[in-house]
Amino acid sequence: RAPGQQWLIKQFAITGDAVAKSYEFRLACEPLALTMPGFRRDTAALTSLRQSMEILSGMGEGSFDQKLFDRTDYDFHMLLARSCGNPFMSEALQTHHRRRRNSQPPMHVNAFRLIQSNAEHLRILEQIERGQFDLAADLLRVHIQLSHVERPRIAGRGVPVAFRIAG
Numbered sequence: 001r002a003p004g005q006q007w008l009i010k011q012f013a014i015t016g017d018a019v020a021k022s023y024e025f026r027l028a029c030e031p032l033a034l035t036m037p038g039f040r041r042d043t044a045a046l047t048s049l050r051q052s053m054e055i056l057s058g059m060g061e062g063s064f065d066q067k068l069f070d071r072t073d074y075d076f077h078m079l080l081a082r083s084c085g086n087p088f089m090s091e092a093l094q095t096h097h098r099r100r101r102n103s104q105p106p107m108h109v110n111a112f113r114l115i116q117s118n119a120e121h122l123r124i125l126e127q128i129e130r131g132q133f134d135l136a137a138d139l140l141r142v143h144i145q146l147s148h149v150e151r152p153r154i155a156g157r158g159v160p161v162a163f164r165i166a167g
Helices: 016-034 043-057 066-083 087-103 111-130 133-149
Strands: none
Touching: 016 066, 016 087, 016 133, 043 066, 043 111, 066 087, 066 111, 111 133
């Protein structure tokens, strides 16, 4: 809160370097959260997530619902943060995901990668349901790395190559 009736909003992960640091933070913390001694499975939340993920699994590239994916993706990562059993880790991850979600402008992402990401979420979820937290953490680590590598790159600031003026 700023003086008077003003608020200061910190910008978050808007530069390429900031996004890379965001992925570094997630890679260090999220898999660790799955292996915390106090990690607790929320069966009802896991079941609800599984239902959404299975709906997404039935969609092809042409009919893929990105809004449902975005909501499910956010819910998935927030559930992991809330479930870790360590209040400091939980708060840090939840704050990070909220800020990440609120700072990213809506963009269209290749449905093929989102379908892959949903499948990765399902595999992680299966291991959590089985109580295989170390395996789930390994799968989450790979998922975060793939998400970073496959993140859409902005080239030419929206101007197709064919329309650029040759200098």
